[in-house]
Amino acid sequence: MTLRRTFVLLSAVLILQTLAHSQATATSKGAHLATAFLIPETTSAINSSTPLSQRVVAYNIEAKYDAARHTLDGIEVLTYHNLTGQPLDRFPFHLYLNSFQPKSTWMREAKAMGSRDVRYEKWEDKYYGADEIKSFEVVGQGDLTSKLEYIQPDDGNKDDKSVVQVVLPKAVAPGESIQFKIKFHDQFPETQARTGWKRDFVLGGQWFPKVGVWWNGAWNCHQFHVTTEFFADFGVYDVTLTLPHYEVVGATGVLVNTVNNADATQTLTYHGDDIHDFAWTASPRYKVGEDTFPGAMGPVQLRLLMQPAHWSQEARHAKILKQTLEHFERWYGPYPYKTLTLVDPEPDSAAGGMEYPTFITGDTTWWMPDGVHLPEVVVEHEFGHQYWYGMVATNEFEDAWLDEGVNSYTEVKILDDVLGRDTSFLDQFGITAGEHELQRLQFIGVADLDPMARKAYEYATFNSYGGITYGKTASVLLTLEKVIGEDTVQKALHTYFMRYRFTHPTKEDFLKTFEEVSGKDLRWYFNQAVYGTQVFDYEVMRVGSYPAAWYEKDVKEKKGETVYESRVQIHRKGEFVFPVEIEVKFDNGEKVREQWDGQDRWTRFTYQKRAKPESVEVDPDHTINLDRDDFNNSRTAEPRAAATRKLANYWNFVSQTLAQFLTWWLV
Amino acid sequence: MSDEGSLISAGLRIVNRHKRYIFWFWVLNLTLAEFGTAAFRNQMHGGLDHSLLADKLLHGFALLVFVELLTRPETGSMTGSTMPAMYFAILFFLTTLLLMPGVLEGYTSEGRLSREEFFLACGRNLWRFVRLLLFFAIIAGPIAGMLFGIKAALVKVAGKSTNEMAPFYTGLLTSLVIFLTLTGIRIWFDLAQVDVGVRDQSAVRKSVAAGFRYARRHLFRLLATYSGIALVGLLVLVAGVWIWHALVRPSSVFGTFLVSQVMLILWLWARFWQRAAAVAYYLRESSLPVPLPAVSEPVPLPEPAAPLVPPTPEGAAPA
Numbered sequence: 001m002t003l004r005r006t007f008v009l010l011s012a013v014l015i016l017q018t019l020a021h022s023q024a025t026a027t028s029k030g031a032h033l034a035t036a037f038l039i040p041e042t043t044s045a046i047n048s049s050t051p052l053s054q055r056v057v058a059y060n061i062e063a064k065y066d067a068a069r070h071t072l073d074g075i076e077v078l079t080y081h082n083l084t085g086q087p088l089d090r091f092p093f094h095l096y097l098n099s100f101q102p103k104s105t106w107m108r109e110a111k112a113m114g115s116r117d118v119r120y121e122k123w124e125d126k127y128y129g130a131d132e133i134k135s136f137e138v139v140g141q142g143d144l145t146s147k148l149e150y151i152q153p154d155d156g157n158k159d160d161k162s163v164v165q166v167v168l169p170k171a172v173a174p175g176e177s178i179q180f181k182i183k184f185h186d187q188f189p190e191t192q193a194r195t196g197w198k199r200d201f202v203l204g205g206q207w208f209p210k211v212g213v214w215w216n217g218a219w220n221c222h223q224f225h226v227t228t229e230f231f232a233d234f235g236v237y238d239v240t241l242t243l244p245h246y247e248v249v250g251a252t253g254v255l256v257n258t259v260n261n262a263d264a265t266q267t268l269t270y271h272g273d274d275i276h277d278f279a280w281t282a283s284p285r286y287k288v289g290e291d292t293f294p295g296a297m298g299p300v301q302l303r304l305l306m307q308p309a310h311w312s313q314e315a316r317h318a319k320i321l322k323q324t325l326e327h328f329e330r331w332y333g334p335y336p337y338k339t340l341t342l343v344d345p346e347p348d349s350a351a352g353g354m355e356y357p358t359f360i361t362g363d364t365t366w367w368m369p370d371g372v373h374l375p376e377v378v379v380e381h382e383f384g385h386q387y388w389y390g391m392v393a394t395n396e397f398e399d400a401w402l403d404e405g406v407n408s409y410t411e412v413k414i415l416d417d418v419l420g421r422d423t424s425f426l427d428q429f430g431i432t433a434g435e436h437e438l439q440r441l442q443f444i445g446v447a448d449l450d451p452m453a454r455k456a457y458e459y460a461t462f463n464s465y466g467g468i469t470y471g472k473t474a475s476v477l478l479t480l481e482k483v484i485g486e487d488t489v490q491k492a493l494h495t496y497f498m499r500y501r502f503t504h505p506t507k508e509d510f511l512k513t514f515e516e517v518s519g520k521d522l523r524w525y526f527n528q529a530v531y532g533t534q535v536f537d538y539e540v541m542r543v544g545s546y547p548a549a550w551y552e553k554d555v556k557e558k559k560g561e562t563v564y565e566s567r568v569q570i571h572r573k574g575e576f577v578f579p580v581e582i583e584v585k586f587d588n589g590e591k592v593r594e595q596w597d598g599q600d601r602w603t604r605f606t607y608q609k610r611a612k613p614e615s616v617e618v619d620p621d622h623t624i625n626l627d628r629d630d631f632n633n634s635r636t637a638e639p640r641a642a643a644t645r646k647l648a649n650y651w652n653f654v655s656q657t658l659a660q661f662l663t664w665w666l667v
Numbered sequence: 668m669s670d671e672g673s674l675i676s677a678g679l680r681i682v683n684r685h686k687r688y689i690f691w692f693w694v695l696n697l698t699l700a701e702f703g704t705a706a707f708r709n710q711m712h713g714g715l716d717h718s719l720l721a722d723k724l725l726h727g728f729a730l731l732v733f734v735e736l737l738t739r740p741e742t743g744s745m746t747g748s749t750m751p752a753m754y755f756a757i758l759f760f761l762t763t764l765l766l767m768p769g770v771l772e773g774y775t776s777e778g779r780l781s782r783e784e785f786f787l788a789c790g791r792n793l794w795r796f797v798r799l800l801l802f803f804a805i806i807a808g809p810i811a812g813m814l815f816g817i818k819a820a821l822v823k824v825a826g827k828s829t830n831e832m833a834p835f836y837t838g839l840l841t842s843l844v845i846f847l848t849l850t851g852i853r854i855w856f857d858l859a860q861v862d863v864g865v866r867d868q869s870a871v872r873k874s875v876a877a878g879f880r881y882a883r884r885h886l887f888r889l890l891a892t893y894s895g896i897a898l899v900g901l902l903v904l905v906a907g908v909w910i911w912h913a914l915v916r917p918s919s920v921f922g923t924f925l926v927s928q929v930m931l932i933l934w935l936w937a938r939f940w941q942r943a944a945a946v947a948y949y950l951r952e953s954s955l956p957v958p959l960p961a962v963s964e965p966v967p968l969p970e971p972a973a974p975l976v977p978p979t980p981e982g983a984a985p986a
Contacts, residue, residue, distance in 0.1 A: 200829055615719055636718070641712070642725050642920055653927040655700040659759040660759075662760050
């Protein structure tokens with residue numbers, strides 16, 4: 001019995017050992033297979049001999065575009081390197097094009113809140129877009145198409161198909177890689193949200209299944225919303241596009257191969273390093289301009305795809321692009337990519353003003369006057385995203401202000417430098433507009449609605465999202481210059497860029513960099529400006545004076561001799577507390593500067609002088625861009641009606657003209 | 668000199684002989700607009716008169732400062748400013764409707780009308796001009812509606828073209844067609860108005876018919892005349908804007924006022940010139956034998972029992 005028991009025990013041990021050995025062998029083979037899916041270490045698309053980012057993904061896509069149907073069929077081989085430090089058995093993917101369907105979350109929000117481009121009065125078939133997965137295979141784990149399920153992590157809208165998820169039978173171990181083979185079919189909509197077709201033009205943006213980002217210990221893969229953009233991991237892209245032979249094509253990355261096929265198509269292969277998205281465009285009518293920028297890390301080939309009717313503006317676009325590049329490199333850090341493609345999209349296509357890695361779209365018209373700087377503003381802004389989104393890849397779903405807002409700030413700084421502070425947006429027929437004012441004006445109407453630190457899809461209104469994300473952020477950073485100095489803000493942004501390029505920093509990373517570089521505790525400011533909704537509004541409440549010896553009989557006032565007692569009262573109308581400077585100008589030309597910490601609701605300054613205050617101004621150097629109302633920042637003792645008369649003249653002229661025009665046609 | 672040239676110069680002679688009409692219409696135009704601007708001025712006073720920011724509007728025109736001014740809650744709704752301006756524009760139109768018969772009476776007269784004669788013509792023809800306006804609205808309204816509809820449709824079709832300029836040129840061309848068509852209708856009714864005054868025509872439909880006949884007879888010459896004068900108006904606009912921008916200091920309130928009002932006077936002058944050209948044309952054409960329908964044979968006026976004015980002795984100066 002004992003022997004038998006011993007035999008059974010020995011047998012069991014042997015079996016277990018055999019099992020353990022075979023399992024170990026299998027694991028070893030599996031590990032061998034997994035590590036075979038290497039992310040390439042290529043650097044042919046960057047001016048660097050080593051990779052610049054921690055590459056998580058490698059996309060290898062072969063796609064064929066049907067220009068007549070606006071459809072695309074593709075095969076995507078996605079290699080994912082698990083650097084999360086834990087096994088992953090669940091992978092979510094964005095299918096952005098599925099948002100252009102009537103019941104999607106994006107479309108519901110667009111209908112309810114309005115979108116940037118289209119007023120969805122009634123549904124039209126041309127709005128329809130789709131990204132359909134035909135088959136989904138995991139190498140080594142088989143076909144998992146049937147295991148795909150749409151998920152709605154943000155709003156639970158079961159009709160939304162912008163995110164799909166797969167649960168793997170076997171998890172991917174930390175440090176291992178996995179490969180997905182996905183066949184997909186796209187239907188592009190008429191351009192909405194910067195992707196789709198218009199006439200014979202197409203812009204392929206967000207057109208392929210894209211894996212989410214493991215961020216802060218969880219998958220971050222939001223549904224597509226009308227106010228959100230994107231978030232993705234860095235990696236390598238190899239994309240082969242087959243299109244009709246007559247198309248002029250532009251795309252992210254470097255063109256590495258062109259083949260003219262026998263069936264009147266062409267096949268173009270692009271390669272991109274250390275990027276997190278891939279976009280392309282095609283139109284038979286682009287006129288191509290080329291230029292080179294001598295970048296700090298190496299030459300950058302600039303390729304401009306212009307509409308024929310805009311060709312005369314090619315030099316204008318190239319000029320602002322190079323000026324922007326030069327400023328960014330000088331102020332914030334080097335541009336490492338070998339290419340930059342600027343696309344002037346089809347007119348009325350709603351594809352203008354968009355950024356993808358090494359690929360941006362401008363916005364102009366054939367009649368654009370030189371003094372209207374819209375093309376300059378758009379080109380500068382979209383290029384700026386190569387830094388604030390492209391390289392410093394913040395989460396655009398959750399922290400939109402970190403890309404759009406920071407970018408709006410650098411837009412103001414660069415355009416002010418290039419085109420002048422008061423004329424950086426408009427300088428035509430004596431009518432002027434500056435970027436400072438433009439940013440401020442965007443948010444003052446919605447100043448108290450939402451904090452900057454709010455997820456992009458949780459804003460109260462579309463205007464609030466735009467105003468706060470772009471305008472307020474720019475104004476907060478412009479006003480921060482008053483607190484820590486313009487040079488320090490620039491230095492902090494440089495540090496932030498150099499430290500966090502090719503990563504996904506958070507809002508606190510950004511704010512702490514400013515505190516570190518300035519050496520100051522700025523929480524009092526950030527808590528109000530970034531995390532709060534306090535409205536900034538200071539006003540000159542009262543300016544008054546009277547003869548100090550008013551009680552004497554027959555007081556005769558004489559300029560320069562009579563002593564006046566004067567009072568100036570400043571009021572903090574809003575909740576935002578901020579130290580301000582006040583300038584009191586007296587009628588003898590004397591100017592007095594006062595400081596107020598703004599802690600109380602109001603303060604008063606009194607003077608006894610042989611002069612009366614002529615005017616009082618809060619923030620006389622105009623360094624505060626956050627104030628909701630600039631008109632009440634100053635007050636003159638006596639009314640000055642010249643400006644009113646001038647505007648009334650204009651109004652009169654328009655009224656008279658309208659009256660004449662109406663009358664002469666009817667009588 | 669060509670026929671067009673003579674018509675233009677004949678109109679110019681008439682309009683220059685009666686410059687005071689232009690002056691009084693300008694005064695009317697300005698006065699009513701001043702009333703219409705009062706609300707806007709009051710709104711602006713509150714925001715601008717004590718603020719140093721007003722300097723950005725005085726010493727230049729900072730567009731976004733102006734936008735901020737209009738959008739601040741303290742400024743209030745702009746409806747309060749635009750509606751009075753609209754009301755006074757309509758009042759100018761109605762007053763012009765009332766006074767235009769007097770102007771045309773003056774243009775068709777050899778000498779200068781007395782005030783009584785002017786207003787008598789206005790009163791006599793007011794209802795007739797109102798009816799003409801209704802005829803004009805009935806005819807021009809649907810035609811304009813149809814033409815603008817066609818324009819919109821054509822521009823939409825052109826918008827599908829891959830040539831970006833196609834919608835622009837389509838819009839330009841169709842606008843030109845609309846302009847010429849509506850100008851043709853305007854000429855027709857300008858002549859009908861002259862006919863009403865000259866013939867003292869109560870049955871305005873007959874003047875409408877007469878105006879149509881006269882307009883159709885030399886339509887292209889009239890269109891060229893009207894368009895040529897309109898071009899003068901356009902040149903006034905271009906020159907005015909250039910002077911405003913290049914020569915007038917932004918802070919010069921008086922300079923701004925002066926240039927704008929000179930432009931407005933010249934536009935009035937251009938329109939009165941068109942009217943005078945229509946009068947000259949009508950007078951020339953109506954001296955030709957015009958076949959009249961049988962029902963409208965002139966009824967001889969009864970001979971006065973005695974001369975209203977005693978005959979002046981030969982050689983004596985009139986009293």
